[in-house]
Amino acid sequence: xxxxxxxxxSAAYRVRIALNLKGIAAERAFxxxxxxxxxxxxxLALNPQGLVPALVTEDGAVLTxxxxxxxxxxxxxxxxxLLPADANxxxxxxxxxxxxxxxxxxxxxxxxxxxxxxTLGATEAxxxxxxxxxxxxxxxxxxxxxxxxxATGRCCHGDAPTLADVCLVPQVANARRFNxxxxxxxxxxxxxxxxxxxxxxxxxxxxxxxxxE
Numbered sequence: 001x002x003x004x005x006x007x008x009x010s011a012a013y014r015v016r017i018a019l020n021l022k023g024i025a026a027e028r029a030f031x032x033x034x035x036x037x038x039x040x041x042x043x044l045a046l047n048p049q050g051l052v053p054a055l056v057t058e059d060g061a062v063l064t065x066x067x068x069x070x071x072x073x074x075x076x077x078x079x080x081x082l083l084p085a086d087a088n089x090x091x092x093x094x095x096x097x098x099x100x101x102x103x104x105x106x107x108x109x110x111x112x113x114x115x116x117x118x119t120l121g122a123t124e125a126x127x128x129x130x131x132x133x134x135x136x137x138x139x140x141x142x143x144x145x146x147x148x149x150x151a152t153g154r155c156c157h158g159d160a161p162t163l164a165d166v167c168l169v170p171q172v173a174n175a176r177r178f179n180x181x182x183x184x185x186x187x188x189x190x191x192x193x194x195x196x197x198x199x200x201x202x203x204x205x206x207x208x209x210x211x212x213e
Contacts, residue, residue, distance in 0.1 A: 001057055001058055002027040002056040007211045010173070012052045013170035017166045017170075018082065022079075026055070032211070033110055038050040067098070084157060089151065096145070096146075108130075140185075146187040156168060165191065165195050169196065172188060172189070
């Protein structure tokens with residue numbers, strides 16, 4: 001199994017966490033997004049989107065999109081499970097995960113930020129303001145949900161990590177990198193801290209990766 005990775009990609013960060021939780025040691029290949037390695041012909045032949053992560057399985061299948069990869073890992077390596085056993089619980093976990101991976105993260109990824117500054121001429125302050133606005137908008141709703149719903153425990157759903165936490169922790173790390181004030185989100189901060197007490201999360205952190213700069 002081979003993971004195409006970049007230390008600062010929150011999508012790749014999700015897959016690193018999942019691999020760690022499953023106890024899987026994948027071979028690593030690093031795709032430096034800021035140097036344009038994702039647009040190289042060789043990588044585009046593997047993943048035409050030119051995004052990370054990509055995971056090449058032991059039988060040679062190429063998997064892309066972090067949520068699809070994590071769910072594949074959960075199906076092929078079912079212990080520990082990253083989705084609840086009941087349908088309502090699975091829907092809740094997927095909903096939380098998608099609120100981050102589909103509604104917050106895409107507006108703040110590197111391609112969007114580069115377009116804001118390089119094509120639209122936004123200043124660094126305007127770019128950072130954009131970033132913070134969309135995180136705040138998403139986290140405000142997520143905080144209310146996590147605080148109010150009885151299914152929330154030490155983690156987003158109960159007391160063991162799920163797909164929801166796999167998505168939450170990288171997004172919190174990104175928020176901190178852009179100096180987002182997290183004081184209004186105590187439940188999110190609490191869950192992030194609880195997850196990062198686990199080696200599977202802590203060892204997946206961006207600055208602990210071999211390609212970290």
